[in-house]
Each structure stands twice: as C-alpha cells, then as structure tokens.
Amino acid sequence: MTASTREQDPVVLDALVIGAGPAGIGTALALSAVEGLTFGVLERGGVGQTFLEWPEAQTFLTPSFTGNGFGATDLNAVHPETSPAFSLGVDYPTGVQYAAYLRGVAKHFRIPVLTDAEVTAVERVDGGFEVRSARGPARTRSLVWAGGEFHAPRNPRIPGSGLADLARAPQAWMRRSGDVVVIGGYESGIDIACHHIEQGARVTVVDGATPWDAGSGSDPSFRLAPRSRVRLAAARATGRLSLVGSRATGIVRDGEDWAVRIDDGSRLRCSSRPIAAAGYGPGLGPVAQLFAERPDGWPELDEDDQSTIAPGLFLSGPAIRHGGLKFCFVYKFRQRFAHIARIIGERAGKDVGALEAWRAAGMLTDDLSCCGVECAC
Ligand SMILES: Cc1cc2nc3c(=O)[nH]c(=O)nc-3n(C[C@H](O)[C@H](O)[C@H](O)COP(=O)(O)OP(=O)(O)OC[C@H]3O[C@@H](n4cnc5c(N)ncnc54)[C@H](O)[C@@H]3O)c2cc1C
The missing domain is CATH 3.50.50.60 (FAD/NAD(P)-binding domain)
Known part of the structure; x- marks a missing residue:
C-alpha cells in the first residue's frame, strides 16, 4: 500500500x-x-x-x-x-x-x-x-x-387494526369522552387506561391473557409493577373501568363510532378510535x-x-x-x-x-x- x-x-x-x-x-x-x-x-x-x-x-x-x-x-x-x-x-x-x-x-x-x-x-x-x-x-x-x-410498536394482528391509535402516539393520550377501549392489558395498556379514567372517561381494557391478574412470579417483567397496581386499584374504585379477559378479534366502524369485536362474538362500542397497547x-x-x-x-x-x-x-x-x-x-x-x-x-x-x-x-x-x-x- x-x-x-x-x-x-x-x-x-x-x-x-x-x-x-x-x-x-x-x-x-x-x-x-x-x-x-x-x-x-x-x-x-x-x-x-x-x-x-x-x-x-x-x-x-x-x-x-x-x-x-x-x-x-x-x-x-x-x-x-x-x-x-x-x-x-x-x-x-x-x-x-x-x-x-x-x-x-x-x-x-x-x-x-x-x-x-x-x-x-x-x-x-x-x-x-x-x-x-x-x-x-x-x-x-x-x-x-x-x-x-x-x-417498533406492535399492532394487534386483527382485521381493522389500522383503525386503532397506538398507545405510544400523542393522540392516544388526548382527553377522550364517552367510552374508550384499550386493546392490551399489560403495562402500557393499564397506564393509558388509568390516564383516561383520571381524565373522566369510561374505559374497557380487553386482553385474553388477563395480565392485570397477579401472576405467579415476582419478576416485574411478568406482572404489573406496584405503581401500576396502585393506579389500577384507584381506577377500578371509580366504577368506570372494566377489565375484559377476552381476545380482541377485529375493529370496525359503527356509524359515527367504532367497535372492537371480541372472541365471544360480542362487540365493545367506543366513542373514539380504540387504543392498541400490544407491546413492542x-x-x-x-x-x-x-x-x-x-x-x-x-x-x-x-x-x-x-x-x-x-x-x-x-x-x-x-x-x-x-x-x-x-x-x-x-x-x-x-x-x-x-x-x-x-x-x-x-x-x-x-x-x-x-x-x-x-x-x-x-x-x-x-x-x-x-x-x-x-x-x-
Ligand atoms: C412506554 C414505555 C414505558 C417504559 N417504562 C419504563 C420504566 O418505567 N422503567 C424502565 O426501566 N423501563 C421502561 N421502559 C423500557 C424501555 O424500553 C427502556 O426504559 C428504555 O427506553 C430503553 O432504552 P434504550 O436505550 O434501549 O432505547 P431508547 O430509549 O428507545 O433509545 C434508543 C435510541 O436509539 C436511537 N435510534 C434508533 N434507531 C436509530 C438509528 N437507526 N440510528 C441512530 N439512532 C437510532 C433513538 O432515537 C433513541 O434515542 C419503558 C418502555 C416503553 C416503551
């Protein structure tokens, strides 16, 4: 050289x-x-x-x-x-x-x-x-x-997932009135659900794995952190939070509103775009x-x-x-x-x-x- x-x-x-x-x-x-x-x-x-x-x-x-x-x-x-x-x-x-x-x-x-x-x-x-x-x-x-x-947020792999707002997006955190539906009930889902409860909305969280339950281990990667559990208890006490242990199977428009289909065949109506908190x-x-x-x-x-x-x-x-x-x-x-x-x-x-x-x-x-x-x- x-x-x-x-x-x-x-x-x-x-x-x-x-x-x-x-x-x-x-x-x-x-x-x-x-x-x-x-x-x-x-x-x-x-x-x-x-x-x-x-x-x-x-x-x-x-x-x-x-x-x-x-x-x-x-x-x-x-x-x-x-x-x-x-x-x-x-x-x-x-x-x-x-x-x-x-x-x-x-x-x-x-x-x-x-x-x-x-x-x-x-x-x-x-x-x-x-x-x-x-x-x-x-x-x-x-x-x-x-x-x-x-x-690299994950979109739920269901038909109509493009109709949801990702939980990481600022618009998902804006004040919403009426019924809010969150798909995914681990940390991000519970976090944003509690946020909207604190803002006065009615919120349904849907997740077939029911991650809000205590779980068997002590590792916070597999169970909600204490801060989330405290906020969850306060949100539940308002009577405006529902936790649904079912799998979301699709999202559709429902007139002026939106609806999340769940695996028992029923629908959860929401007044604004559903929020997807399906992890990363x-x-x-x-x-x-x-x-x-x-x-x-x-x-x-x-x-x-x-x-x-x-x-x-x-x-x-x-x-x-x-x-x-x-x-x-x-x-x-x-x-x-x-x-x-x-x-x-x-x-x-x-x-x-x-x-x-x-x-x-x-x-x-x-x-x-x-x-x-x-x-x-
Ligand atoms: C919503 C949410 C809440 C969380 N809360 C907590 C918590 O309370 N406590 C906790 O310990 N962890 C928490 N985490 C875990 C979280 O992943 C980490 O805390 C942290 O953000 C990860 O650090 P990081 O440096 O790997 O990634 P990041 O903080 O995302 O940093 C990655 C950096 O890489 C840059 N980058 C990406 N691609 C490129 C590229 N091609 N070229 C150059 N730069 C690039 C990005 O701009 C960014 O600055 C949370 C995660 C999320 C998503």
Missing part, C-alpha cells in the same frame, strides 16, 4: 454504539471507563430522543431513589455514580426529565455523541463493520446496537439481518449479548433475552453495560479493571444463572 492510499484509510474505532438512550449512553459510559479505547455514539435525534417523544403524561413506573451511598444504586441510573432522583428531584421521571438526566450524564462524563446521525445501513467488512449514517460512513471493530424498541418488537432496524432469530422472534444472542451470526455485534437494551429471562427495564439491561465493555476492552488488549466499580454498585451481572430468583414473600 502506498503512503497516499494509507492516508485515505478510514479511522477504525474500537467500538461504535448506535442509539443514545439509556442503553447506548450506559454502554458508552462503561466503554469510557476502559482507558485508551476509541469509541463513539451515533444518535438519529438528540440524547434521550425516545424520552423526548414520550407522551407528556407518561412517567417511569420504576421508582428512582438515591440509595447509591449504601450500595443500592438508583434503579433508573445508567452509571454507578449518578442518580436521576438526585439530579432531577423526582421519583417517577417524565420522558423530558429523564432525557435531561441522560444529557447531563453524557455531558459530565464527556461521552462523544454525534446527534442527527441516523444509521441507515450496516455492513460486515474485514475486521469489523462499516456503518453508514446521515453524518457519513464510519468503521468500527465492535458495534453495539442500542436503538431501543419504542420505534425488538426494533433492530439496520442490523436486523445481522442477528439470527429465536423461535419467539427475539434476537438470538450468545452469553456475551453478541450476535450468533455476526461476532463483534452486541445488543444492549430491552430486547436482550436469555432463555426465559427478559431484560426490559433499565435496572435489568444496565447489568450488561460493563460486561459488553469488558469483552470489547479485552479484545482490544486494554486494562478493564475499572469496570469492577460497576460490580461494586450492583450494576454488573456476568453470571446469568443467578438472575430470576423469586422473592420468598
């Missing part, structure tokens, strides 16, 4: 993170603890973009509390030395508040984030990945997808083809949260699944930031000792067999 072509060689980073939500910023913070590692973050909007898009009335359901000094790191923190409760002065942050926390943390720890840099394509190349974004191409040895799930998919965007799929549709990962078909590509965030374990809350998926950073650091021949601070703060789980223990009472 001549000197002139060598000058044109692109810089190859040790790691590139896509997405500047809690997973992306949290992973980048762990990478920044490994001295000498070259890395950056590409974000299509601004830091915490998803949270800036949250409907105004939506808040966290996992509480924040500054327990850090006693080894109980704030549940919503993405770095061991930070606490949203401390920096924001609230226990259940809104989206705008949490985005402010993420921005503050990224600035304090000088995380290199390139905003307005939507990643549109990722290609495997010799020794790593070529990433194309709105800000141009980049090369990296390791790539971390932290693009989140908020942009993995939302892998430009890296979708670089992950194999598990039978349940979630990405297949090795024990290091790495793609089984594209080594060097890691997943950080709520789409992580290992066996029956779900990592869909910040306090869960943050357990893997330092693990991913350690693998990347070790491969680059760096000293990764500083990441032990994550373990000391209860923010590093590398042995997944210890997850999922049930509470005795």
Whole structure:
C-alpha cells in the first residue's frame, strides 16, 4: 500500500454504539471507563430522543431513589455514580426529565455523541463493520446496537387494526369522552387506561391473557409493577373501568363510532378510535439481518449479548433475552453495560479493571444463572 492510499484509510474505532438512550449512553459510559479505547455514539435525534417523544403524561413506573451511598444504586441510573432522583428531584421521571438526566450524564462524563446521525445501513467488512449514517460512513471493530424498541410498536394482528391509535402516539393520550377501549392489558395498556379514567372517561381494557391478574412470579417483567397496581386499584374504585379477559378479534366502524369485536362474538362500542397497547418488537432496524432469530422472534444472542451470526455485534437494551429471562427495564439491561465493555476492552488488549466499580454498585451481572430468583414473600 502506498503512503497516499494509507492516508485515505478510514479511522477504525474500537467500538461504535448506535442509539443514545439509556442503553447506548450506559454502554458508552462503561466503554469510557476502559482507558485508551476509541469509541463513539451515533444518535438519529438528540440524547434521550425516545424520552423526548414520550407522551407528556407518561412517567417511569420504576421508582428512582438515591440509595447509591449504601450500595443500592438508583434503579433508573445508567452509571454507578449518578442518580436521576438526585439530579432531577423526582421519583417517577417524565420522558423530558429523564432525557435531561441522560444529557447531563453524557455531558459530565464527556461521552462523544454525534446527534442527527441516523444509521441507515450496516455492513460486515474485514475486521469489523462499516456503518453508514446521515453524518457519513464510519468503521468500527465492535458495534453495539442500542436503538431501543419504542420505534417498533406492535399492532394487534386483527382485521381493522389500522383503525386503532397506538398507545405510544400523542393522540392516544388526548382527553377522550364517552367510552374508550384499550386493546392490551399489560403495562402500557393499564397506564393509558388509568390516564383516561383520571381524565373522566369510561374505559374497557380487553386482553385474553388477563395480565392485570397477579401472576405467579415476582419478576416485574411478568406482572404489573406496584405503581401500576396502585393506579389500577384507584381506577377500578371509580366504577368506570372494566377489565375484559377476552381476545380482541377485529375493529370496525359503527356509524359515527367504532367497535372492537371480541372472541365471544360480542362487540365493545367506543366513542373514539380504540387504543392498541400490544407491546413492542425488538426494533433492530439496520442490523436486523445481522442477528439470527429465536423461535419467539427475539434476537438470538450468545452469553456475551453478541450476535450468533455476526461476532463483534452486541445488543444492549430491552430486547436482550436469555432463555426465559427478559431484560426490559433499565435496572435489568444496565447489568450488561460493563460486561459488553469488558469483552470489547479485552479484545482490544486494554486494562478493564475499572469496570469492577460497576460490580461494586450492583450494576454488573456476568453470571446469568443467578438472575430470576423469586422473592420468598
Ligand atoms: C412506554 C414505555 C414505558 C417504559 N417504562 C419504563 C420504566 O418505567 N422503567 C424502565 O426501566 N423501563 C421502561 N421502559 C423500557 C424501555 O424500553 C427502556 O426504559 C428504555 O427506553 C430503553 O432504552 P434504550 O436505550 O434501549 O432505547 P431508547 O430509549 O428507545 O433509545 C434508543 C435510541 O436509539 C436511537 N435510534 C434508533 N434507531 C436509530 C438509528 N437507526 N440510528 C441512530 N439512532 C437510532 C433513538 O432515537 C433513541 O434515542 C419503558 C418502555 C416503553 C416503551
């Protein structure tokens, strides 16, 4: 290779993170603890973009509390030395508040984030990945997808589903009068149902799996969070909330109104478009083809949260699944930031000792067999 072509060689980073939500910023913070590692973050909007898009009335359901000094790191923190409760002065942050926390943390720890840099394509190349974004191409040895799930809401797979408003859309949160029907009764469905009850509407939630029942385990990924249960009890006490344990089978127009068909053959009339709260998919965007799929549709990962078909590509965030374990809350998926950073650091021949601070703060789980223990009472 001549000197002139060598000058044109692109810089190859040790790691590139896509997405500047809690997973992306949290992973980048762990990478920044490994001295000498070259890395950056590409974000299509601004830091915490998803949270800036949250409907105004939506808040966290996992509480924040500054327990850090006693080894109980704030549940919503993405770095061991930070606490949203401390920096924001609230226990259940809104989206705008949490985005402010993420921005503050990224600035304090000088995380290199390139905003307005939507990643549109990722290609495997010799020794790593070529990433194309709105800000141009980049090369990296390791790539971390932290693009989140908020942009991948699931529509219920029923005829007429296009007549529903998705629960993530601002119009679903606008004041509605008369009868409101919500399809889906897990966290998002109960959240928006309680919101409309608080606004004075009559609400029916329909879900054949009856997720509002207690469930058998203590894992909040499989049962409603305490905050949701408290709100649900208050909503029930108004007498304006009905919970229907049936499957929605279709949505039709009914004159000026709408109707949701359910599997016993009856219909639930609604005065406004039904609201679909059917959860979220993995939302892998430009890296979708670089992950194999598990039978349940979630990405297949090795024990290091790495793609089984594209080594060097890691997943950080709520789409992580290992066996029956779900990592869909910040306090869960943050357990893997330092693990991913350690693998990347070790491969680059760096000293990764500083990441032990994550373990000391209860923010590093590398042995997944210890997850999922049930509470005795
Ligand atoms: C409605 C709702 C409520 C929730 N409530 C809680 C809660 O109370 N507590 C909790 O712990 N968890 C909660 N969660 C779980 C939630 O998934 C996580 O808390 C969090 O948003 C996930 O973080 P993330 O960084 O993976 O994704 P996000 O916060 O969505 O961040 C992903 C980032 O990637 C960017 N991005 C996406 N695609 C690209 C691309 N192609 N190129 C560049 N950038 C891209 C996005 O703009 C975004 O900024 C909730 C989730 C939802 C949907």
